[in-house]
Amino acid sequence: MKVKVLTRNPDEYMRETKKDIHKVPRNYDPALHPFEAQREYTRAVNAVKLERIFAKPFVGSLDGHRDGISILGKHPKSLSCLASGSFDGEVRLWNLPTKKCVRSIAAHDGIVRGIDFVGSGEQFLTVGDDKTVKSWHTQLPSFSEDLPINTVISKTVLTGISCNKKNNTYATCGELCLLWELGRNEPIRSLKWGVDSLQHVAFNPVEENVLATCASDRSIILYDTREPGPVRKMVLEMRSNQLAWNPMEAYTFTVANEDYNLYTFDTRCLFGATQIHKGHVSAVISVDYSPTGLEIVSGSYDKTLRIFSYYKNNSRDVYHTKRMQRITNVAWSLDNKYVISASDEMNIRLWKAKASEKLGVMTPREKVSQNYNAALLRKFESFPQIKRIARHRQVPKHVFNATREHRAIHLKQKIKESNKRAHSKPGTVPHVSLHKKSIVEVKE
Amino acid sequence: MNEVKKKRGGIPAEKLAKYSKGEGLNAKNIKNLIHRKRIIRKEQKVAFAEKIAARAEVLLTEEAGFLVPEKGEATNRVKQSDIKNIVDITSAAKCFELDLNFGPYRLDYSRNGRYLLLGGRRGHVAAIDWITKRLMCEINVMEAVYDIQWLHIETMYAVAQKEWVFMYDNKGVELHCVKALNRVLQMTYLPYHFLLATSNEQGWLSWLDISIGKLVNSFSTYKGRLSTLTHNPYNAVLCVGHPTGVVTMWSPNVKRPLAQIMCHKTPVQGIAVDHTGKYMATSSVDRNLRIWDVREMSGPVQTYKFRDSPIDLSFSQRGLLAAAFHGNVEIFKDCHLKTVADSYMKHKLTRTIHNLEFCPYEDVLGVATGCGFTSMLVPGAGEPNYDAYESNPMQTKRQRQESEVKSLLEKIQPEMITLDPNIIVEVDLPTLKDKVEAKKKALVSVIH
Numbered sequence: 078m079k080v081k082v083l084t085r086n087p088d089e090y091m092r093e094t095k096k097d098i099h100k101v102p103r104n105y106d107p108a109l110h111p112f113e114a115q116r117e118y119t120r121a122v123n124a125v126k127l128e129r130i131f132a133k134p135f136v137g138s139l140d141g142h143r144d145g146i147s148i149l150g151k152h153p154k155s156l157s158c159l160a161s162g163s164f165d166g167e168v169r170l171w172n173l174p175t176k177k178c179v180r181s182i183a184a185h186d187g188i189v190r191g192i193d194f195v196g197s198g199e200q201f202l203t204v205g206d207d208k209t210v211k212s213w214h215t216q217l218p219s220f221s222e223d224l225p226i227n228t229v230i231s232k233t234v235l236t237g238i239s240c241n242k243k244n245n246t247y248a249t250c251g252e253l254c255l256l257w258e259l260g261r262n263e264p265i266r267s268l269k270w271g272v273d274s275l276q277h278v279a280f281n282p283v284e285e286n287v288l289a290t291c292a293s294d295r296s297i298i299l300y301d302t303r304e305p306g307p308v309r310k311m312v313l314e315m316r317s318n319q320l321a322w323n324p325m326e327a328y329t330f331t332v333a334n335e336d337y338n339l340y341t342f343d344t345r346c347l348f349g350a351t352q353i354h355k356g357h358v359s360a361v362i363s364v365d366y367s368p369t370g371l372e373i374v375s376g377s378y379d380k381t382l383r384i385f386s387y388y389k390n391n392s393r394d395v396y397h398t399k400r401m402q403r404i405t406n407v408a409w410s411l412d413n414k415y416v417i418s419a420s421d422e423m424n425i426r427l428w429k430a431k432a433s434e435k436l437g438v439m440t441p442r443e444k445v446s447q448n449y450n451a452a453l454l455r456k457f458e459s460f461p462q463i464k465r466i467a468r469h470r471q472v473p474k475h476v477f478n479a480t481r482e483h484r485a486i487h488l489k490q491k492i493k494e495s496n497k498r499a500h501s502k503p504g505t506v507p508h509v510s511l512h513k514k515s516i517v518e519v520k521e
Numbered sequence: 522m523n524e525v526k527k528k529r530g531g532i533p534a535e536k537l538a539k540y541s542k543g544e545g546l547n548a549k550n551i552k553n554l555i556h557r558k559r560i561i562r563k564e565q566k567v568a569f570a571e572k573i574a575a576r577a578e579v580l581l582t583e584e585a586g587f588l589v590p591e592k593g594e595a596t597n598r599v600k601q602s603d604i605k606n607i608v609d610i611t612s613a614a615k616c617f618e619l620d621l622n623f624g625p626y627r628l629d630y631s632r633n634g635r636y637l638l639l640g641g642r643r644g645h646v647a648a649i650d651w652i653t654k655r656l657m658c659e660i661n662v663m664e665a666v667y668d669i670q671w672l673h674i675e676t677m678y679a680v681a682q683k684e685w686v687f688m689y690d691n692k693g694v695e696l697h698c699v700k701a702l703n704r705v706l707q708m709t710y711l712p713y714h715f716l717l718a719t720s721n722e723q724g725w726l727s728w729l730d731i732s733i734g735k736l737v738n739s740f741s742t743y744k745g746r747l748s749t750l751t752h753n754p755y756n757a758v759l760c761v762g763h764p765t766g767v768v769t770m771w772s773p774n775v776k777r778p779l780a781q782i783m784c785h786k787t788p789v790q791g792i793a794v795d796h797t798g799k800y801m802a803t804s805s806v807d808r809n810l811r812i813w814d815v816r817e818m819s820g821p822v823q824t825y826k827f828r829d830s831p832i833d834l835s836f837s838q839r840g841l842l843a844a845a846f847h848g849n850v851e852i853f854k855d856c857h858l859k860t861v862a863d864s865y866m867k868h869k870l871t872r873t874i875h876n877l878e879f880c881p882y883e884d885v886l887g888v889a890t891g892c893g894f895t896s897m898l899v900p901g902a903g904e905p906n907y908d909a910y911e912s913n914p915m916q917t918k919r920q921r922q923e924s925e926v927k928s929l930l931e932k933i934q935p936e937m938i939t940l941d942p943n944i945i946v947e948v949d950l951p952t953l954k955d956k957v958e959a960k961k962k963a964l965v966s967v968i969h
């Protein structure tokens with residue numbers, strides 16, 4: 078007779094000293110792990126709730142301007158450097174980690190309209206309402222006065238500036254779209270297509286010869302510097318306030334429109350918008366791409382910031398505070414971690430791009446658990462309870478009410494159109510998608 | 522050649538089948554290329570997880586107990602005293618007997634098998650660390666005790682007394698008196714849901730969430746006195762035996778039984794569900810023992826007839842079935858998988874047996890009798906390798922506290938108790954009826 082009865086030697090299962098780690102024997106037999114699916118689902122619910130609990134996106138504010146801030150400029154190389162211009166003509170340079178103002182310059186008479194850094198960021202250019210383009214050292218040489226390196230006086234009004242990152246040229250807009258070369262006081266070229274007022278200009282960061290402007294006649298004009306004149310002009314329903322090129326896809330750009338929407342276009346086929354980003358309840362003032370080219374941040378006149386995926390209709394997140402007023406400009410930091418917003422009430426605010434992300438050093442265990450939670454959320458994202466929790470956002474009352482109102486208006490328009498269709502001769506009121514409808518006209 | 526075909530990555534097919542997570546989706550039928558790729562990638566990950574889990578089996582350190590007879594011997598002739606003499610001293614100490622005076626007794630082992638709770642009908646309640654034989658507390662509640670039940674950890678237990686259910690801590694201090702549960706006869710605890718399920722004299726079933734102290738649901742079964750209650754560890758559904766010979770299955774969400782099986786023609790006495798949740802054993806006063814397939818809801822898979830009627834049944838983790846007869850215990854090996862001619866082990870007691878239960882993670886069977894408790898050795902009963910993240914017999918206080926918090930975070934909501942626990946991750950395909958309804962609705966809207 079052979080007999081064996083289970084006996085476990087506690088020495089093999091218990092730690093030897095108190096400083097030792099616990100021994101954790103595992104057995105992956107499914108019979109010992111019942112309710113696998115249900116427990117995983119419960120974990121996913123917990124993960125999504127934790128994500129919402131930790132969603133504290135506001136990092137800090139940069140306080141110092143004496144008037145509303147009109148424009149922000151990102152340094153192309155240094156993450157800590159930020160330039161901002163205000164309505165009183167002052168330009169300030171900020172150190173983001175310390176949230177301190179490094180330098181303040183009384184740059185222009187009247188509003189500062191545009192700031193952009195040249196090349197790798199040794200210099201930056203500002204334009205203002207005083208019809209001048211001024212270039213400044215980013216790092217002030219020691220014992221020198223804070224004066225511009227060069228001042229160019231333009232014959233026309235200037236409302237924006239964009240530097241070409243690959244060569245020494247830059248473009249300004251105003252009455253005309255002007256191309257300039259650094260160090261020269263006269264524009265090398267002027268480009269015009271019918272309008273007398275352009276409010277924003279942006280060079281394509283990938284294709285250095287392509288640039289686009291937003292005009293006050295509701296149009297967006299595309300230029301190629303290799304061509305003799307402008308290339309395309311597309312007219313939208315309402316005016317576009319700002320334009321941002323996708324830094325990873327040269328042919329994609331997004332505009333912030335007065336009709337509360339953002340439109341993403343593909344320059345290769347301008348039959349309609351590739352995506353309409355909805356959610357704002359007032360005119361969208363500013364837009365910027367994340368350096369990955371996957372997400373867009375937009376600032377609006379409704380005092381909120383929204384973050385969109387560039388291929389999705391609805392916003393992923395909405396940021397607001399009680400004190401933040403109309404947003405005048407937004408920027409996405411080049412490490413893809415922060416979003417910066419400038420607003421009317423003299424503050425620059427720094428936000429996390431992912432609201433629930435933990436800043437600072439993480440322990441390996443923390444990282445593992447975060448990765449696990451992220452994987453769970455991906456697996457269960459379409460479950461109703463999880464979707465609801467992940468999507469829910471508390472918004473200011475006026476935004477909430479306006480959203481409801483706009484929904485009612487859209488519904489009414491839809492019903493009206495369908496009624497019209499029902500009572501007309503078949504085929505006279507065709508179905509046209511919103512994407513197609515967004516472009517009124519394309520001129521060549 | 523066949524041998525080679527069966528194996529995948531050097532792992533035998535039957536081992537892979539043990540860790541299988543189901544069939545999975547057939548990606549070929551998916552037309553959308555992106556979704557098809559996504560599903561294929563997901564299936565690859567699942568297959569990889571199965572393979573890794575199966576391969577990790579070589580890392581298990583302990584081997585299960587066994588009882589191998591020599592030629593001419595039979596395992597069911599082996600006496601407890603023989604086993605006790607052969608095995609080592611620590612194992613021999615696990616075979617013992619307690620003489621107690623407040624019987625008949627009921628017993629309950631904690632989830633990690635380390636602690637034993639005894640409750641005598643005449644008010645005696647004792648909690649014991651039975652391996653070290655350390656008495657944690659011993660009280661007399663001065664009332665009839667019908668059932669006792671460990672809760673999620675070994676510092677708390679519930680006692681069904683004459684009128685109400687009381688909760689005590691491991692020092693014997695009364696923590697709660699749950700007046701919502703009255704005249705309770707049987708209790709069972711669902712560890713992953715933190716639910717204490719009870720059945721009472723008037724035929725009511727109740728589920729008490731012990732983490733928040735709220736009664737989840739309580740309703741009448743309209744079937745009279747419910748004195749046989751157990752739960753299916755696979756899906757947390759309650760199995761209740763009735764005097765009509767019917768076994769009904771209940772979840773707190775539906776006021777009617779999820780399933781009913783006409784198991785016997787005479788009153789049901791004992792029910793046990795095995796750990797995989799596949800098989801249910803029922804016994805009745807007609808001296809029959811029947812095995813049912815509870816996933817397929819079919820059977821009986823096996824039928825056994827005895828000279829005496831089994832009073833109580835218990836499945837061990839490795840599939841042994843113990844049946845308590847009037848004065849003796851018989852243990853069967855794999856009797857649910859195949860028809861066995863004879864028992865695996867037998868043990869005769871001089872007292873009447875009332876209740877028996879296998880100890881988890883040990884080769885021990887606890888038998889509660891009219892005047893005491895007997896712990897007997899059953900080689901090959903317990904799971905040799907425990908998973909410390911599920912239940913740990915060797916856990917320290919700190920580990921217990923941490924696992925309590927973890928398990929509370931993972932508490933499954935009572936709404937999810939269904940016959941099929943995996944239904945939540947399955948694809949919800951519309952039935953033919955749904956499709957017809959949708960079509961009708963669409964047609965009606967077009968006409969209007």
